[in-house]
Amino acid sequence: MSDRGPGVNRTTAEAARADDEPTAGGSSPACACDAAPSISAHFDAKVRRMGSGATGTPHATTRALLDLLGDANGHTVLELGAGRGGLLLEVLRNGAARVTGIELSEASLAVARQRIADDGYADRADLVVGDGAAVPLEPHDWVVLDRVICCYPGADALVAHSAGAARQRYAFAVPDSGGWRGVASRIARLVDNSWNSLMRRPCTTFVHDLERIDGILRGAGLVRSATARRGLWHVAVYERASAGPGQTVPARPRS
Ligand SMILES: C[S@@+](CC[C@H](N)C(=O)[O-])C[C@H]1O[C@@H](n2cnc3c(N)ncnc32)[C@H](O)[C@@H]1O
Secondary structure (H helix, E strand, O other): OOOOOOOOOEOHHHHHHHHHOOEOOEOOOOOOOOOHHHHHHHHHHHHHHHOOOOOOOOOHHHHHHHHHHOOOOOOEEEEEOOOOOHHHHHHHHOOOOEEEEEEOOHHHHHHHHHHHHHOOOHHHEEEEEOOOOOOOOOOEEEEEEEOOHHHOOOHHHHHHHHHOOEEEEEEEEEEOOOHHHHHHHHHHHHHHHHHHHHOOOOOOOOOOOHHHHHHHHHHOOEEEEEEEEEOOEEEEEEEEOOOOOOOOOOOOOOO
């Protein structure tokens, strides 16, 4: 991914060709998910509807992730489903050494690219159009998926593939799947999905089982270290058990 040096961006076709390459995180899933084209079409259309200038304030889950992750200074950060670049821009402003964004939606990434360039960080950012479950991922200190796993039917492949790229921390936000929150999340998804279907918007979202995600991450050598809730969203940070002294996530109350 860094073969062309900093700030250089690749297209979907180039990323797809790279699918055959070995991955940093071990074995690569056999293929990109069939749903990838409809996800990118949905978010491309959404960005066009909103207008490229409308970046808004960071989502509550983005703020929670940044809070739980702590000081980005000097770290490398990989975000899958980077959207319009809000989280990456924030960690760059806070001193991140390098960031990589992987995103299915070209239109979203174009906005992210512009925002990062406008703030003068283009030389520290590598933004790639591609499927985070399938493109080769280089190791980064932190790997983040903010409201992304729930867009993707192949959650197991996405989580397993990306977990291997996390040198220190792995962080994500997904709809809560347990107890009454899980029931409420499923109802909310059902309403969202029905609306999108009515509007002929090609996007389905999912409530993936949190215990299953936890099992995959534990299997990849990551241990849950902090969690938060934002509405029906579950926000979690995991830490690589082998992370050395000074690389631990500060203890935070679990909500
Ligand atoms: C709800 S948006 C969240 C965007 C951003 N993380 C944020 O919080 O503002 C989900 C994004 O994930 C992207 N996405 C979903 N599955 C993906 C995958 N497998 N690889 C890369 N991007 C993906 C979508 O294109 C979309 O832009």
